[in-house]
Amino acid sequence: MRGIEVALEVWRDVNEGLFASEALRKKSLGLPEGDRVLASTLVYVSIRRASFWKYLVKEYSGRSLREFSPAAGDALVLGVAGIAELRRFHPASLVNALVEFVKKKGSRREVSVVNAVLRRAAREAKKDLERFLHSPQLKDLCLVCGVPYWVGTSLSDSWGRKEARQLLKLMTMRSYVSLRLSPGVDKREVISNLEGSGYRAWESSLLDYSIRLASSAFPPNLYGYDKGWITPQTESSMMVAEVVSSNYEGGAILDMCCGRGVKTAQIAQVLTGAPIEAWELSQGRLKAAEREMERLRIKRDSIIFKRGDALELNPNEKPSLIFLDAPCSGSGTWARHPDGKLRQSKEKLQHLTDLQRAMLLRALEMVKPGGKVVYSTCSLLRPENELVVGEVVGKVPDVVEIPVSWPYDYVRRGRPWGYYVWPALPWVDGFYVAVLKKRP
Secondary structure, eight states: OHHHHHHHHHHHHHHTTOOHHHHHHHHTTTOOHHHHHHHHHHHHHHHHTHHHHHHHHHHHHSSOGGGSOHHHHHHHHHHHHHHHHOSSSOHHHHHHHHHHHHHHHSOHHHHHHHHHHHHHHHHHHHHHHHHHHTOSOHHHHHHHTTOOHHHHHHHHHHHOHHHHHHHHHHTTSOOOOEEEEOTTOOHHHHHHHHHHTTOOEEEOSSOTTEEEESSOOOGGGSTTTTTTSEEEOOHHHHHHHHHHHHTOOSSOEEESOOTTSHHHHHHHHHSTTOOEEEEESOHHHHHHHHHHHHHTTOOGGGEEEEESOTTTOOOSSOOSEEEEEOOOOOGGGTTTOGGGGGGOOHHHHHHHHHHHHHHHHHHHHHSOTTOEEEEEESOOOGGGTHHHHHHHHHHSTTEEEEOOOOOSSSEEEOSSSSEEEOOOSTTOOOEEEEEEEEOO
């Protein structure tokens, strides 16, 4: 089945360092909708609990994955994951397809082992999944949620054992698409046309300019996307951009890490005509941001894009408002982008926190006296959030935190700096925001 073959190809790409969303986008081109959904679902259920599926493979086979060929190892991980979690696909069909795949790629000896392991998984994997999910041991829960144990202990130290367990489970929740409506777009028309295309769609209970879907989606296939009427964006990301817009009091705006320009575009649509300078280190992401402005029909005369290191670039005009959406672990988005869990280490987190401190210090250096810096991450780890803000505020004189008025649920006060958006819904990722003002 083509969907299973694509899932195996994407899984191999992810293990070689590519992002699942990008690999799926490339490999799914031209696939029938049913195969595309199967490939996407199989990839994500495999990644979300990757460490647990590898553990079960070792338990069922008595061998580590390193002892199998890449083809057999991939088939075993995706097979165990699919058997345990796919609800609309018969296990026997999945086993047969994977065994045929190994026949083409692996040895005769591996075919029999793969077949035996997957048939044992059909008997035991769901029970083992439930057993680990209800284990009182934090280490077991980290394993079954695919989260490094050191992250689990960090969450437990920050939020307490009960909250940490909740967060770990939320990191395996299936995420759905939410859409940001461009100003002036008829919400009812968009919902009606989305439903006519087979999507379940309704307006958000949190944001009056957002629409929720009960599924994932390929953005270019959605009604209104090519006209710039809608933009796929999580509701928490929209909330963060709102914080930036609501703190604007005139003057130049600097977006220090604009990425693909999704939040940059939202700010530009709300603050029509405000001078914005947007920086990005990656040439590919910067080009994507420029294309996003074109898709949304945002006038480019008020936006200047620059490629380079935010620690070295200088703004054309001294900004009165700086938005620093800092590079981070992405732990708040691990339900939506579970491959981020595969790339984390204590050493990488230390590098990130060093970079975040340097960038926040640079932002406070550049902003005008009396100006504001909005610092955000899509992380739930305190070392990237309160600890960064606290250390920087301690070093920079005449900086104060500005309170944020949140009209939404799922927002929690940091301890003591900033605010967290809790990833409690399929359309809401975890984010952190703090607003700092430089005294006149």
